Amino acid sequence: MKVEIEKKREELNNLMVCEIDKYKILDFSQKLDKLIFQYYKFRENEKSN
Numbered sequence: 257m258k259v260e261i262e263k264k265r266e267e268l269n270n271l272m273v274c275e276i277d278k279y280k281i282l283d284f285s286q287k288l289d290k291l292i293f294q295y296y297k298f299r300e301n302e303k304s305n
Contacts, residue, residue, distance in 0.1 A: 257295045264288040 268284045 257291065257298060261288065261291045261295060264291060 264284060264287055268281065268288060
């Protein structure tokens with residue numbers, strides 16, 4: 257999960273630097289937020305067990 261988050265972050269950074277396409281940036285940003293949320297939920301569940 258953490259690797260996926262880093263990949264999305266890198267893709268987002270590349271989009272911002274290379275091509276300013278607001279829709280692509282928004283899409284990646286939303287996917288990244290979702291991955292981060294899932295990761296923290298996973299970590300919380302792991303800690304509570």
